[in-house]
Amino acid sequence: MDLGLHGKVAIVVGGSSNIGRATCIRLAEEGAKVVIAYSSNDVKAGEALEAIKAAGGEAVAFKGDMTVEAHVNGLCECAIETFGRIDILIYSAMLWPTNMVTEIPLDEWKRTLDVNLTGVFLTNRWVTKYWLENGMPGKILNFSSQAAFKGSTTFHAHYAAAKAGVVAFTVSLAREVGNKGIAVNAIAPGMALVPGPDAIIDEEAAKYYKTRIPIGRIGSPFEVADLAVFMVSERNSYMIGATVDVSGGMLMR
Numbered sequence: 001m002d003l004g005l006h007g008k009v010a011i012v013v014g015g016s017s018n019i020g021r022a023t024c025i026r027l028a029e030e031g032a033k034v035v036i037a038y039s040s041n042d043v044k045a046g047e048a049l050e051a052i053k054a055a056g057g058e059a060v061a062f063k064g065d066m067t068v069e070a071h072v073n074g075l076c077e078c079a080i081e082t083f084g085r086i087d088i089l090i091y092s093a094m095l096w097p098t099n100m101v102t103e104i105p106l107d108e109w110k111r112t113l114d115v116n117l118t119g120v121f122l123t124n125r126w127v128t129k130y131w132l133e134n135g136m137p138g139k140i141l142n143f144s145s146q147a148a149f150k151g152s153t154t155f156h157a158h159y160a161a162a163k164a165g166v167v168a169f170t171v172s173l174a175r176e177v178g179n180k181g182i183a184v185n186a187i188a189p190g191m192a193l194v195p196g197p198d199a200i201i202d203e204e205a206a207k208y209y210k211t212r213i214p215i216g217r218i219g220s221p222f223e224v225a226d227l228a229v230f231m232v233s234e235r236n237s238y239m240i241g242a243t244v245d246v247s248g249g250m251l252m253r
Contacts, residue, residue, distance in 0.1 A: 016048045019092055023228045037075050060082050072126050086127055088138070089124065138182045140232075143186065150250075185231055187227060191248075192218065
């Protein structure tokens with residue numbers, strides 16, 4: 001199936017690792033040009049660029065903090081200067097600290113909401129304004145989580161709160177711009193992990209999560225990425241304001 005992504009320019013925030021990296025690779029395989037936004041790890045960003053190029057795509061990386069307006073401006077201007085336009089925004093960056101509510105420091109609370117929610121607002125606002133001013137259509141996909149609907153069971157209340165905010169923000173923006181040719185949606189993954197040292201949980205935690213997944217296993221980043229790429233494709237033409245679950249059954253609605 002041709003997804004109609006050849007030549008499209010996609011910004012992927014958090015595109016240097018895990019689900020974001022897998023999404024970049026899938027976009028490249030469909031002929032899209034990719035701008036990776038990453039915050040700190042130059043090695044991972046370089047590896048992601050090589051993987052995208054190996055998949056036949058064109059890509060550039062931008063280092064910055066997407067909770068800072070000036071960095072968001074720089075990212076989007078980089079995409080336009082490099083590839084001439086922006087067609088797609090995917091926000092997959094995440095921060096997932098662990099703490100009981102009674103032990104969460106205020107700075108950790110604020111930073112968790114900033115990375116998982118404020119960055120969504122700033123990047124969505126920039127591309128939406130750009131598309132409206134230029135009379136262009138566009139596709140946005142924001143990453144939420146199954147925790148947005150079920151809450152956290154493993155001491156990530158601040159993460160769950162932020163991801164619930166992503167759902168409401170996505171619906172609100174979709175209502176504002178849906179009749180302007182701009183499709184805003186979200187995706188709610190469960191556990192989807194790369195193996196080895198880059199995994200964000202250890203083996204014991206993985207065993208616990210498997211007991212909560214009806215399909216009986218933790219997913220791979222590419223299983224989420226396949227859906228993500230479809231959601232920003234031209235084949236997805238009648239969906240706005242939706243949050244689609246891809247969690248192996250951790251979340252069923």
